[in-house]
Amino acid sequence: MxxxxxxxxxxxxxxxxxxxxxxxTPGYRALWTGPLSYKxxxxxxxxxxxxxxxxxxxxLVRGKGGNSTGSRVGRGAVALLNGTNLLYHFPPLFVVxxxxxxxxxxxxEIIRGxxxxxxxxxxxxxxxxxxxxxxxxxxxxxxLMGLALRWMRQDQPPTDIAKVAVWGSCWALGASxxxxxxxxxxxxxxxxxxxxxxxxxxxxxxSLFIAAMLAVFWQLRELAGVALGEVTRPALxxxxxxxxVTIALMTAMQQSVRPVAPNTTAPNSTTxxxxxxxxxxxWLPKS
Numbered sequence: 178m179x180x181x182x183x184x185x186x187x188x189x190x191x192x193x194x195x196x197x198x199x200x201x202t203p204g205y206r207a208l209w210t211g212p213l214s215y216k217x218x219x220x221x222x223x224x225x226x227x228x229x230x231x232x233x234x235x236x237l238v239r240g241k242g243g244n245s246t247g248s249r250v251g252r253g254a255v256a257l258l259n260g261t262n263l264l265y266h267f268p269p270l271f272v273v274x275x276x277x278x279x280x281x282x283x284x285x286e287i288i289r290g291x292x293x294x295x296x297x298x299x300x301x302x303x304x305x306x307x308x309x310x311x312x313x314x315x316x317x318x319x320x321l322m323g324l325a326l327r328w329m330r331q332d333q334p335p336t337d338i339a340k341v342a343v344w345g346s347c348w349a350l351g352a353s354x355x356x357x358x359x360x361x362x363x364x365x366x367x368x369x370x371x372x373x374x375x376x377x378x379x380x381x382x383x384s385l386f387i388a389a390m391l392a393v394f395w396q397l398r399e400l401a402g403v404a405l406g407e408v409t410r411p412a413l414x415x416x417x418x419x420x421x422v423t424i425a426l427m428t429a430m431q432q433s434v435r436p437v438a439p440n441t442t443a444p445n446s447t448t449x450x451x452x453x454x455x456x457x458x459x460w461l462p463k464s
Contacts, residue, residue, distance in 0.1 A: 178324060179235040182256075186231050190224060205278055212277075212284045216270055216293060223266045230259035260313075268309040269297040276302065279436040304363035311359065312424075315352035319420045321345025322403065326413045339408045346403035346416060353397055374434040385430035392423040 197205075209217050234255045237248070273296045277283065288296070296302065325342035364372065374382040396419035403416050 178320070179231075179238045181320065183228075183231040183235050186228060190228075204281070204283065208274065208278055208283050212286060212288045213274065215287050215289055220266065220270060223262060227259050227263050230255055230262070234259065264310050264313065268306045269293075269302065272302050272305045273297055276300075301363060301366040301368075304359060304366055308356065308359050308363055311352040311355050315349045315356070315420065316424075318345040318347070318349030318352065319417050321348070322413050322417055325408070326410065326417075329410055339406070342403055342408045342413060343406065346400045349416075349420065350397065350400040350404050353393070353400065356393075371434050371436075375430070379434070382430065382434045385426055385433055389423065389426040389430050392419065392426050395419045396423050 234252060237252050237255065273293065276296075297306070322342050322345040325338045325345065328338045328341070364375070367375075373379075375386045377383050396416070399412065399416035399419045403412050
């Protein structure tokens with residue numbers, strides 16, 4: 178698990194760089210190198226910190242031994258520090274970046290800590306951040322189920338397999354249930370145009386929304402089965418597949434209704450960071 182966490186962090190970072198390269202338009206570059214240059218530098222430092230923590234965690238558990246209470250507490254503290262560091266810094270950063278970029282109104286001043294925190298608690302940003310955090314917990318639970326599936330092929334003790342699978346499904350199921358009220362909150366605070374696209378105005382967006390909701394209930398059914406003791410290979414595969422299908426449909430739904438960023442080539446000299454912090458309604462272009 179420690180090795181998979183380290184590799185996932187590296188792979189996720191490389192995937193993020195690839196996505197950034199695909200989106201590296203003049204407007205996107207102007208946003209990162211101008212008003213968000215302060216956050217860019219600190220973000221790079223936080224990535225290096227998380228990478229170091231993941232490496233330390235892997236080194237702590239890769240050898241034999243280390244099963245004392247102090248060792249377990251130390252490993253848990255390192256893992257908790259690493260996970261919360263990633264969740265605290267990066268979901269708000271990327272949601273705010275997306276809002277600024279799609280608005281086409283790039284401020285000319287550098288956005289620092291206090292102004293950024295105001296942006297991070299405005300409109301749908303908190304709902305999206307909490308949604309991502311609980312989705313991360315659910316995926317971590319599914320990763321435990323994947324570990325149980327791997328142990329089945331290695332003839333590990335059935336009691337250990339069942340324990341890991343049930344714990345993973347309980348984490349994933351609990352986080353997925355919390356997503357239901359979070360989804361309603363997120364839908365309520367989305368811009369009216371986005372709401373309309375999901376509620377019937379656009380065939381693709383509405384179809385993906387319906388398919389995603391059906392996938393969510395399928396996912397809940399499969400996770401509940403494993404949590405109640407149905408620890409079999411087919412049950413674990415179905416639960417993990419349901420999670421992957423749900424994530425794919427949710428991502429496609431989001432992309433289908435995502436506003437198209439205007440062709441902005443330079444920061445807007447008439448818009449400063451203070452106006453963004455105090456009047457975030459400028460994020461959304463007026464019709």
